[in-house]
Amino acid sequence: MDIREAIAPCGLSCEKCLAKHGGTIQKAAADLMHGLRGFEKHWKRFSGMNPAFAGYPAFSEIASFLAKGICGGCRSGQCLLGDCRVQRCVSEKAIGFCYECEDFPCRDHNLPERVEQVWRTANARMADVGPEQYREENLNKPRY
Secondary structure: OOHHHHEOOOOOEHHHOOOEOOOHHHHHHHHHHHHOOOHHHOHHHHHHHOHHHHHHHHHHHHHHHHHHOOEOOHHHOOOOOOOOOHHHHHHHOOOOOHHHOOOOOOOOOOOOHHHHHHHHHHHHHHHHHOHHHHHHHHOOOOOO
């Protein structure tokens, strides 16, 4: 995955996002649902052997949603954060990441507080080590 597809301009990891088409979660969920094809006919019988299977319909609904991968990433114009202004800004300034901007950190991002913290930390780290190294450092860390 290309670095600009893997890491959003704000520093969030698109490839680890639960909604990213082609991301690790989408791929794993699609593989799982592929492996479970036809199980909807059998879950009731299995729940008689193990009560964990009684929750299969809810599990299947969530896994099916994750398998769709509904987001193409903010660089495709599909930011899931709604009013986020980061993608518009980096596009207008013809830069890849916020740390490349002389105004970083600015106030015109409209990010939720928790995401703003990630944005500041991630872009500061990318400024120090570059986006490729930042990605490597965070590839195996939990998403949340």
